[in-house]
Amino acid sequence: MTGNKTALILGATGLVGQALVRQLLTDARYSRVICLLRRPMPAAVFDDPDRKLQPMVIDFGQLQDYEGYFTVNHVYCCLGTTLKQAGTKAAFRKVDFEYIHIAAQLTRAQRCDSFVWISSVGANARSKNFYLRVKGELENAIMRMPLLHHATAVRPSLLLGARHATRPLEDLGQKLAPVLRKVLVGKLRKYRPAYASEVAAKMILQQRF
Template sequence: MTKKYKALVLGATGLVGKALVNQLCNDDRYEIVICLVRAPLQRANYHDPLDKIQAIVIDFDYLQDYQGYFSVDHVYCCLGTTIKQAGSQSAFRRVDFQFVHIAAQLTRAQRATSFVWISSVGANAKSKNFYLRVKGEVENAILSMPQLDNAAAVRPSLLLGQREENRFAENIGIRVASLLSPVMKGPLAKYRPVSAAQVAYQMIKLQVF
């Protein structure tokens, strides 16, 4: 009998998170997709004909209290914000470092098979750019974590897709990068804008089946 997998998704309401959950619901290997969310899911955003989604509303400030939900096969972390959304660098770091790091720790504690999360192209703990520095720091923290053998990060550039909120500066960047995309070859290829669906697909490919 073919093994059926259980997945846990954090950040299921974001651009990549939505694409990921829909792909998991359409993936015959998965029987359950648990989504830890801040507010109830808008079911219209998800195609779930087999009723795989189990949405659990939680307080991420107390993520440790929900560690039982990490007793799955695969953990997908799509958590992330912007400094503008968060309101300050410390609030940004709380989401993009602290929450993601805790999720990895709970994955290890509950012995899930693998942990995949979204980082960023250019992530570097020594970067002068605060955003890229935080992304690099959390990569270092997770990838050096003992007894978490199957951890992997996807490092997308600018994300293509329909967001609920308007990100003016990011939209400008996407337009410019899209125009330059045909000449972004070789080492520059990683800076091409990428669709949320492509990132979600890559996250699933990185899991250990």
Template sequence: MAGKTALVLGATGLVGKALVNQLLRQEDYNSVTCLVRRPLSLSDFPDPLQKLKPVVIDFDHFQDYQGYFSVDHVFCCLGTTIKQAGSKAAFRRVDFEFVHIAAQLARAQRAEGFVWISSVGADAKSQNFYLKVKGELENAIMRMPQLAHAAAVRPSLLLGERHESRYLEGIGQKLAPLYSPLLCGPLAKYKPVTAEQVASQMIALQPE
């Protein structure tokens, strides 16, 4: 029986890297294509079975790469911060527009499943710009007709080492062992999670 094929966007990020490595280890998947801005550091992705297929693309012409979405499962880990992006408009371009285009391309190529990273507290009516954009994206994708199977993961603070420095996130990670045990019941969704946990959840949300 042929294995599944996967497409990953955002493979160099904290969750993306964990996700790709989990997919490479899973027997269910025989091909993992990654669309990236620059060549991957292959030492970060042990691939004894040669499943990994990195492809450098120009995200300013994202629509031109529709053919790569002809896979079973699409995983979208694209995301940035306003500080990194440089402006709210640039942030929205990555966290809303690129992810929304990815969902449209997955639909056009009839991918069986599309899973992306949102955020705990995502709400299109939020006064917080970050959460508002995440909420608007959820609404846009979940209302998209003929997208076979779409699902979002909503992580809280992500635990793990990033290549880039995120000051507030760094403080949160240091304090996490102190406050995490206090987050119970309705507050449990705010518990910090590891990139590996989020990646596992993304895989589990894809259809069989």
């Protein structure tokens, strides 16, 4: 029997996003899974026997105009890019800070039960590293947002999985992953490379049912 919870996903076509959609479509607690997308998604990407999936193409540059889609129980935000993909620091910040921050605001406006997003291990608003600084600034901005119920950041290290784009450093990490996952224990465990499916499962665990 299918439950009555509804979910909204931003960033459904990314590495973690795809893993998350697959898990939600098989989660009996959810009856509807809405995905906000930049471009149409082929129907064959996901197995959806219960017809829970509702993909919607929107203009993320006008995300605030789509508040109606946030009338759900749980919001999952898997948005993210890289400096190389974005091209400039301003473009990177637009995706990794502005879009996610607006999504949190819309979640609050619709009084959703919870908001979970992907940050990064080492996120720190005072970091000298631009990537980690933006992640830290976003965490501070969201966690200090009044009346936003149950907001949680999931902080993975290197993400493991098949990507379309080539990332030399991450490709090296993929090769070393089996060793790193064995030696990074105790306090170092948070730096372990994580499979996208593991991060997706952790995001679901943070939600309130």
